[in-house]
Amino acid sequence: MSDVSGNVIETEGLTRVFTGRPERGSRLRRTRHVAVDHLDLTVVAGESVGYIGANGAGKSTTIKMLVGILVPTSGSVRTVGLHPLKERRALARRVGVVFGQRSQLWWDLPVRESFSILAAIHGLSAADERARTAELVEMLEMGAYLGTPVRQLSLGQRMRAEVAAALLHRPELLVLDEPTIGLDVLSKQRLREFLVAQRREHGTTLLLTTHDMGDVERLCERVLVVDHGRLAFDGMLAGLARTVGARRELVLDLATPGPDLTDVPGTEHVRSESDGLRQRLAFDPQRTTAARVLAAVAERAEVVDLSIVEPDIEDVVREIYRATR
Structure with a gap:
């Protein structure tokens, strides 16, 4: 098995330019779009890395070059030591x-037959296929729909099956491109818990692109932020939070209308709605927790419901550029 000093991903000057033809009869030149721009990137074996950015930043294009779907315009790339x-x-x-x-x-x-075909493609023995399928089915709670055609699955069920299929052959590197998009809260939580367990038990390297900061915070230790194909930030998650001052919002529904909660320790009152029945408090997760904020509010008012709003990826990218200029 090939190895490059423990690096699972290495790119140097990686660039991808897309060109488009002008309309027929037009004298305009071909359009030129630089999707990935001289990207230098290293991911070490066993890391869990979030690769984030706004729409059109170059995330999916990078991944397609890493796995051989797209040809780089220039630069070099090695994935698990291979071209x-x-x-x-x-x-x-x-x-x-x-x-x-x-x-x-x-x-x-049916899901089961898809797994059998993929196992054959990857050269798994019958015994390995049975053992690995049983392990994944148990961990992802897929037993109830193994015999169901994929087209009949809910989105959450299908995504669990997709992740299981990608891990069937025990890969060294798992690349996830927006894996939780459209999933409900429970489905996201199940998938996140499973991925954490896989990394812990098998040492799988994880590269994740997502628009969900919750995915990044729960799954990733290191964060790469890309904008217009260039790397804008490379560091640990805690460093990202310090750089942008990313805050969460705690949305509280109270039993009765009340005055604005402007003096709750560690928070900033964002706004009140419905005469104070719903109130929004912003807080820095590096300095306090949602549980502490809730406890402080509960001393003043009866809380009947709550939710947490994660910072938006686009806002995070904007703040990074504001902080580094």
Whole structure:
């Protein structure tokens, strides 16, 4: 098994430019869009890395070059020590990929049969296939729908099956492109818990792109922020929070209308709604917790419901540029 000083991903000057043809009869030149711009990137074996940015920042284009789907315009890339294009077949045996908007499962076949086909493609023995499938089915609670055609699954069920399919052959690197998009809170939580367990038990390296800061905070230790194809931030999650001062909002529904909660320790009152029945308090998770804020509010008013609003990825990227200029 190849190894490059423990690096699972290495890129140097990685660039991808898309060109478009002008309309027929037009004298305009071809359009030119730089999706990834001289990207230098290293991910060490066992890391869990969040690769974030606004729409169009170059995240998915980067991933497609890492796994050999797209050809770089210039620069170099190595994934698990292999050249993604020249050694794509060998790479497929060592990497698992989940695209949240695309499926690797067979739409009209039961989940179980999709797993059997993928196991054969990856060269798993019958015994390995049975053991690994049983392990994944138990951990992801898929037993009730193993015999169900993929097209009949809910989005949450399908995404669990997609992740299981990507991990069936025990890859060294798992790449997840927007895996929780559209999922409800419970489905997100199940998927996050499973991924944490997989990393703990198998040492799988994780590269995650997402628009959900909750995914980043619960799954990633290191964060890469990309904008217009260039790396804007590379550091630990705590460092990102310090750089942008990312705050959460605690949305509180009270039993009766009340005055603005402007003096709750560690918070800033954002606004009140419905004559004070609903109030929004912002807080820095590096300095306090939602539980402490709730306890302080409960001493003053009866809380009947609450929710936490995570910072938006686009806001985080904006704050990074504001802080580093």
